[in-house]
Amino acid sequence: MTSTSLAPNRLGPTITIGEILVEIMAVHRGDGFMEPIELTGPYPSGAPAIFIDQCAKIGGSAGIIASVGNDDFGRINVERLRADGADVSAVSVSADYPTGSAFVRYREDGSRDFVYNIAKSSAAQLSLTGEAKALIARAGHLHVMGTAFSIPGAWDIMDHAIGVIKNRGGSVSFDPNLRKELLGQGDMLARFARLVEIADLILPSGDELFVAARVDGEAAAIQALFSHSATEIALKRGERGSTFYGSDSTRLDCPAFKVEEIDPTGAGDCFGGAYVACRRLDMPADKALEYANAAGARNVTAKGPMEGAGSRRQLDDFIANTPRAAL
Numbered sequence: 001m002t003s004t005s006l007a008p009n010r011l012g013p014t015i016t017i018g019e020i021l022v023e024i025m026a027v028h029r030g031d032g033f034m035e036p037i038e039l040t041g042p043y044p045s046g047a048p049a050i051f052i053d054q055c056a057k058i059g060g061s062a063g064i065i066a067s068v069g070n071d072d073f074g075r076i077n078v079e080r081l082r083a084d085g086a087d088v089s090a091v092s093v094s095a096d097y098p099t100g101s102a103f104v105r106y107r108e109d110g111s112r113d114f115v116y117n118i119a120k121s122s123a124a125q126l127s128l129t130g131e132a133k134a135l136i137a138r139a140g141h142l143h144v145m146g147t148a149f150s151i152p153g154a155w156d157i158m159d160h161a162i163g164v165i166k167n168r169g170g171s172v173s174f175d176p177n178l179r180k181e182l183l184g185q186g187d188m189l190a191r192f193a194r195l196v197e198i199a200d201l202i203l204p205s206g207d208e209l210f211v212a213a214r215v216d217g218e219a220a221a222i223q224a225l226f227s228h229s230a231t232e233i234a235l236k237r238g239e240r241g242s243t244f245y246g247s248d249s250t251r252l253d254c255p256a257f258k259v260e261e262i263d264p265t266g267a268g269d270c271f272g273g274a275y276v277a278c279r280r281l282d283m284p285a286d287k288a289l290e291y292a293n294a295a296g297a298r299n300v301t302a303k304g305p306m307e308g309a310g311s312r313r314q315l316d317d318f319i320a321n322t323p324r325a326a327l
Contacts (some may be wrong), residue, residue, distance in 0.1 A: 002192070002283060003068065004231070004232065004279045004280075004282070004285070005171065005201075005231040005232070006141060006171045006173070006200055006225075006279050006280050007140040007141050007169060007170045007171040007280065007284060008140070008280060009140065009280045009281050010140075010172065011136045011140030011141075011168070011169060011170060012061065012138045012139045012140030012141075013060075013061035013062050013063045013087055013135075013139055013140060014052070014055050014060055014061065014062050014063075014139070014140070014142075014258055014276055015052075015063045015064065015067065015087075015090075015139045015141070015143070015161065016051055016052050016065070016142070016144070016145065017047040017048065017063075017064070017065045017103070017142075017148055017152060017154055017157050017158055017161065017279055018046065018064075018066060018126075018145055018147060018148035018151060019046040019047070019048060019057040019066065019100055019118060019123040019124075019147065019148070019151060020044075020045075020046040020048070020049045020064070020066040020067070020068050020074075020077050020099065020123060021045045021046040021049070021099070021100070021101055021102050021121075021123060021239075022041065022042035022044065022045060022073040022077065022099060022100070022101050022307050023041055023042065023043045023044075023045035023101075023102045023104055023265070023304070024039050024040070024041035024043070024101065024102070024103050024104070025039065025040050025041055025043070025103075025104045025105070025106075025303065025304075026038070026039060026040075026103075026105035027039065027040050029105070029107060029108050030107070030108075031107060031113065032103075032105065032113045033105060033115060033120075033127060034245075037105070039103075039310055040303065040313070041304070042072075042101075042205070043086075043260065043303075043307065044076055044077045044080040044304075044305070044306055045077075045102060045266070045304075045305040045306065046066070046077075046100070046123070047142070047147050047177065047266075047269050048064060048143075048145050048148065048269075049064060049066065049077060049081065049306070050239055050269035050270060050273070050305050050306045050309070051175075051267040051269040051270075051272050051273040052064045052081065052086050052273065053081055053084050053086060053273065053306050053309050054269065054270040054272075054273030054277075054295055054306070054309045054310075055086075055143075055273035055274070055276060055277045056081070056084050056086040056273075056277075057079065057084045057085060057273075057309050057310065057311050058146060058273070058274050058277045058278065058295065058310070058311065058312050058315065059277060059281065059312050060273075060277025060278075060280055061087075061140075061282060062085070062273075063086060063088070063089070063090060063135050063139070064081065064087070064088065064090065064091060065090040065091070065126070065132045065135060065136075065157060066091050066092075066123070066126070067091065067092045067093070067094055067097075067122040067125045067126055068091060068092075068093055068094070068099045068122050068123075068306060069093070069094050069097055069098040069099040069121070069122040070093050070094065070095050071098055071099055071173050073099035073101065074093060074099040074122065077099065078091055080306070083296075084309070088196070089131050089133065089134070089135060090129065090131040090132040090134070090135040092122075092127075092129055092132075093122075094122035094125050096125075097120070097121050097122040097124075098121055098122060099121060099122055099123070100112055100116075100117055100118045100121035100123030100124075101116070101117045101121065102115070102116050102117075102118075103115040104265070108150050112248070118151075123151065124151055124153075125153075126157060127149055127153050127157075128153075128156060128157050128160055132157060133160075136160065136161045136164050136165065137164060139161070139164075139170060140163065140168075140169075140170045140171070140280070141170055141171050141172070141173065141276065141280060142158070142161050142162060142165050142170065142171075142173075143172075143173045143175070143272070143276055144158055144173070144174050144175070144195055144199075144244065145174065145175045145269075146174075146175060146192070146208075147266065148179040149191060149192065150188075155187075155191055156251055156308050162198065164323070166179070166198075170200075171200040171201070172195070172198055172199050172200055173200065173201035173202070173203060173272075174195045174196065174199035174201070174202050174203070174212075175202075175204070175205075175268070175269075175272050176192070176195075176196070176202065176204055176208045176211060177205065177208060177268065180217050188305045191311060193267060196212050196213075196225065196228060197228045197229060198228070198229050199228075199229060199230055200229060200231055200232070201231070201232050201233070201234065201276070201279070202225055202230050202232075202233050202234075203233075203234045203236065203242065203271075203272050203275065203276075204233070204235055204236070205235075205236040205237075205238070205268050206236070206238070207317045209221045209222075209225075209233075209235060212225060213225050216319055222245050226245075226247050230247065231246070231247045232244065232245065232246050232247065232279075232285070234271075234272075234275050234288075234289065236268055236296070237256070238256070238267075239256050239325065240256060240325075241253065241254050241255045241256040241293055242254050242271070242289050242292060242293055243258075244285045244286070244288075244289050246285065250285070252285055252286050252289060253327050254286065254289035254290055254293050255293075255324040255325050255326065255327045256293060256297065256324065256325045257294060257297035257298075257318070257319075257322045257323070257324055257325070258322065258323045258324060258325050259300060259322065260301065261300045261301070261304065262300060262301055262302060262303050263300060263303045263304065263307075264300050265305045266305035266309075267296040267297070267299050268296065269305075269306075270295040270298075270299040270308070270309055271293065271295055271296035271305070272292070272298050273292070273294075273309075274288075274291045274292040274294070274295035274315070275289070275292035278291050278292070290319060291315055294315045294318050294319050294322070295309065295310055297322070297325070298310045298314070298315065298318050
């Protein structure tokens with residue numbers, strides 16, 4: 001399957017909606033933040049921001065609807081996104097709330113401790129501004145991340161964007177990166193189900209496949225997702241690479257790249273940003289998977305959630321010079 005149902009890049013940018021954060025990381029591994037420790041950062045972060053940065057950096061037209069504070073944490077994010085080619089015209093600046101933040105410390109087993117400030121930060125102050133409406137009006141594709149469901153105001157913006165973008169011949173992708181325990185809260189389950197029903201592309205990671213499909217077993221889950229609007233699924237398998245499923249029964253497996261992992265945060269977001277951009281640039285599925293795997297793998301080799309995001313040229317060099325794991 002070389003063609004895609006995703007709207008071409010020329011129709012307008014890929015846009016996403018959600019949180020922009022800074023990430024501040026503990027230099028040394030340990031348990032929590034109960035004592036003074038050495039920190040590094042701030043690093044630009046937030047799953048939608050990482051996604052859209054990689055999308056723009058690889059050459060796709062891209063923009064984001066978000067909010068930051070009138071502070072250095074907000075400025076470092078906006079400047080990074082702008083420098084990498086993303087449209088930041090719909091990033092509002094709050095005079096009343098600081099930019100969202102996440103303090104992160106890795107434990108010895110590789111798991112993490114977090115201290116977040118999102119709910120009481122500018123990240124939670126999303127609204128359908130005139131700038132947001134203007135970006136949506138010229139967009140060709142909407143990428144929705146499950147993390148955005150927990151942000152007040154985000155759904156109203158997404159609902160508006162879905163109608164506008166679909167009406168002008170655009171497409172939608174969905175990364176269901178949301179814990180199943182959260183789906184029982186309020187209207188979240190219905191909203192989640194709607195995205196599964198209307199998405200042209202679904203990009204789950206591991207067990208997110210079963211959460212999205214609401215059935216167990218990979219084959220059954222794939223079949224369930226294709227009973228809706230999806231025409232392709234890009235399944236992220238981490239160290240085992242990735243798999244493309246097409247609604248025409250095509251399956252393509254792509255091996256992972258063998259790298260030394262420094263910081264896994266943002267790998268899946270970079271995968272998604274690269275994959276969506278490549279498919280909208282009319283790249284065949286096997287090549288888009290290769291770039292997506294490379295984007296995710298390259299990103300984990302640097303400390304910081306989007307410090308390893310790569311341009312097309314950087315990813316070409318990475319692909320040419322990095323060994324691959326066996327399928």
